[in-house]
Amino acid sequence: MTFDPEALGHSRSDLAAALKEQRRRAGWTQVRLAKRCNMSQTKVSNIESGKLTPALVDVELILEALGAEGPLAAEIRLLTRSANTEWQDHGASRRRGLDKKQDELARLEAATREFRFFLLSMVTGLLATPEYIRASIADVSGDQSKIIVRKLERQRVLLEARKSFTFILTEQAVRWPILPPPAMAMQVDRLASVSRLPNVRLGVLPLAGHVPERPLNTFTVYDRRLATVETGTGALMLRDRRDVNAYRDDFERYEGYAVWGEDCRRLLSEWSMIFTRQCE
Structure with a gap:
């Protein structure tokens, strides 16, 4: 992963937007995703709004539940790494x-x-x-x-x-x-x-x-x-x-x-x- 200090501040909002878009493409509600990932709906909401930075394990659970794979999933994993770096x-x-x-x-x-x-x-x-x-x-x-x-x-x-x-x-x-x-x-x-x-x-x-x-x-x-x-x-x-x-x-x-x-x-x-x- 290329390290760009100035980009670290934007990665959390980018990650939140990418996860929200991935859920919407799958046609899932936050409630359904939360239940599938054994999370609360509040946690999913906070992740998608950028209030909470998810750990990689949370993101992996979400991607697996939504069946996300390929370049987009790889990009989301990179965003997760950046979002957890300050x-x-x-x-x-x-x-x-x-x-x-x-x-x-x-x-x-x-x-x-x-x-x-x-x-x-x-x-x-x-x-x-x-x-x-x-x-x-x-x-x-x-x-x-x-x-x-x-x-x-x-x-x-x-x-x-x-x-x-x-x-x-x-x-x-x-x-x-x-x-x-x-x-x-x-x-x-x-x-x-x-x-x-x-x-x-x-x-x-x-x-x-x-x-x-x-x-x-x-x-x-x-x-x-x-x-x-x-x-x-x-x-x-x-x-x-x-x-x-x-x-x-x-x-x-x-x-x-x-x-x-x-x-x-x-x-x-x-x-x-x-x-x-x-x-x-």
Whole structure:
């Protein structure tokens, strides 16, 4: 599928129109289609009006019920993939205000029970010290204090016992010197501290050893319903089940190469001491 960020916003309405037209061509009512697909008539109505983005499994049920096949059915499947993909431009987020972005993330975190973070090059805000957060948004114009406060407030989610968090950080993410050595030592110590929370698993991928994988992006998986993939200019929000499962599978492979528990904390202690010695 060709990726066109500007087209993603139109795919939901296009999909809704295509499914509605397919039903009408078959001469079916929404009630009949809903009964055949074991859905409510309200759900079918919301899909056809564009109020609800259907998952691929819903679309497959509809296409099968209507006997749709060939190029048109293939096009509807592509529209479904696009409709379940959203592009969030970093520039647009900054113009709108990164404090508002923090509110969006807080709502997403409130609705999620199981988190998986793969951190390729930097520490995520949930694990960051105030100094690290300030350095990570140093290029953001205007008053940064509100953003820092909101990021720190979001860290309270780590204390919610009913939620589980798994973080995998590459050695590069842990040791990238975005701060002077004393502050970097404090940041590494913060990781070790968080790793002791009962609902948190934190592992690192050291450069020593053999990891026959090729990680390209930082990504986060929220339950089984959403994967976000970071790029240099924005983030992809993937809701298609195939995409989410693919990133869950990637995460599971990296888990097997990561170092956990006391072995992880020993590595973090070594890296913290390296920063400390640089201050002497």
